[in-house]
Amino acid sequence: MRYKTVLLFGAPGVGKGTQGKILGNIPNFFHCACGDVFRSMKHDSPIGQEFLEYSSRGELVPDEPTIQLWREFITASTRTGRFRPEADTLVLDGIPRNEHQAEMLKETLEVLAVFYLKCTHVAELTERLQRRALKENRLDDANIDVIRQRLKTYEKESKPVLDYYGKKLLHPINADQNPAKVLFDLLRHLVKV
Ligand code: ADP
Secondary structure (H helix, E strand, C coil): CCEEEEEEEECCCCCHHHHHHHCCCCCCCCEEHHHHHHHHCCCCCCHHHHHHHHHHCCCCCCCCHHHHHHHHHHHHHHHHHCCCCCCCEEEECCCCHHHHHHCCCCCCCEEEEEEEEEEECCCHHHHHHHHHHHHHHCHHHHCHHHHHHHHHHHHHHCCCCHHHHHHHHEEEEEECCCCCHHHHHHHHHEEEC
């Protein structure tokens, strides 16, 4: 069976995690942030090492280990009953992050909607990431050069995912608004999918 899925899409720091966490608390939605899955790995494990190596440069972890880890996480979440594929809609945040990953997940995901969180002020994104670095002790957000690289990676590798899924599934959301209004806009669409 393919998992009913909605994607939270947008630049680093745009608020995908904030919204994803809220949505994940609503019955019948299961939130999965790929970055959180990586961060939950032991630093001295092979995948933990690989994550540190790439994320500290602002680059994407290679596709094969990423998709494998994600599949393992979903299988484990299903086994423990946290994710119930028959009843739940998967809210994905941070994956698929390039066209190849989207292609790799083609048989696994039934994508019902792509929510594109758009923020017009890049300077604000950068500031938010730097604030988060202090609060959450995140290496990848601590350095301005790494942040710039992350934004570049997003533009070059991740943005094409929007074209991959096409206009019909696309729902642009104004992420310059406060979090409650962003949530309101997401829910307005979500109740229909
Ligand atoms: P943000 O939401 O701020 O963009 P994430 O927490 O989603 O950051 O990701 C942090 C880092 O984890 C990324 O910069 C990348 O190195 C790695 N990562 C997360 N998801 C993926 C993915 N789907 N494919 C490859 N790398 C990923």
